Amino acid sequence: MGVTRYQADGQTWWRVDEWVVDRDGRQVRFRKKRIPTKEQALAIAAKVRTESFEGDFLGRRRAPRYTVAELWAAYGPAAKRDNASWETDAGRAQHLLRHLGRFPADRLPLREVDGYRDARLKETTQRGGLRVRPLWTGRSSSSSGC
DSSP states (O other): OEEEEEEETTEEEEEEEEEEEOTTSOEEEEEEEEESOHHHHHHHHHHHHHHHHHTOGGGOOOOOOOBHHHHHHHHHHHHHHHOTTHHHHHHHHHHHHHHHTTSBGGGOOHHHHHHHHHHHHHSBOTTSOBOOOOSOOSOOGGGGOO
């Protein structure tokens, strides 16, 4: 593997054949043929190894992972500064953070969101009553004025 020379169509070419690790930790084979010079082939091989090491091999940059709590920590001060309703946002965020704060925001499992909704429905309100799941969403046909 690596950089090798071969002949095709009466010309001498160079090829790169490397195994690199992608962002998920899997071994991926990189191949490129018909490179005119050895120097270019060595440069391509070095570039592929560097991209693999830095995490952006094949044009896929490793996305940063933020938890729901980290995102609220970044958004909370801006909400307090810019929104008149920041206390409402903070109150909602407390419940979200208690249930979902440790999960990565970009990969939040649906079962955890459903679990959050079910847990919130079992909690009592500030007035001591239980929360009620809405029977429908949107308007009914009788209130549309038709």
